Amino acid sequence: xxxxxxxxxxxxxxxxxxxxxxxxxxxxxxxxxxxxxxxxxxxxxxxxxxxxxxxxxxxxxxxxxxxxxxxxxxxxxxxxxxxxxx
Numbered sequence: 584x585x586x587x588x589x590x591x592x593x594x595x596x597x598x599x600x601x602x603x604x605x606x607x608x609x610x611x612x613x614x615x616x617x618x619x620x621x622x623x624x625x626x627x628x629x630x631x632x633x634x635x636x637x638x639x640x641x642x643x644x645x646x647x648x649x650x651x652x653x654x655x656x657x658x659x660x661x662x663x664x665x666x667x668x669x
Contacts, residue, residue, distance in 0.1 A: 612657040616669050619646035 592613050595602070599611045629635045648669035653662050 610658065610661065612661060613654045614657065614665055615652045616648050617650040617652075619649050621646050 596611050599608050651662075651665055651669060653665065
């Protein structure tokens with residue numbers, strides 16, 4: 584059978600005006616923030632590593648942002664705004 588794939592970002596770009604109804608959308612840019620997870624597990628002391636990690640994840644808070652990646656089309660002003668937010 585045939586498959587067709589569409590990036591979620593493409594759908595968001597197409598309907599961004601509907602997502603923010605009543606607002607004037609001036610731009611739409613993809614970005615990704617990488618955070619430090621601060622998840623420390625001593626593999627030598629843990630018999631079931633998967634269970635240990637699953638137990639740690641719910642209590643983990645967002646770590647510090649360590650990298651920001653932005654689309655090539657993203658303006659310098661928007662990049663600086665995002666840097667300030669993260």
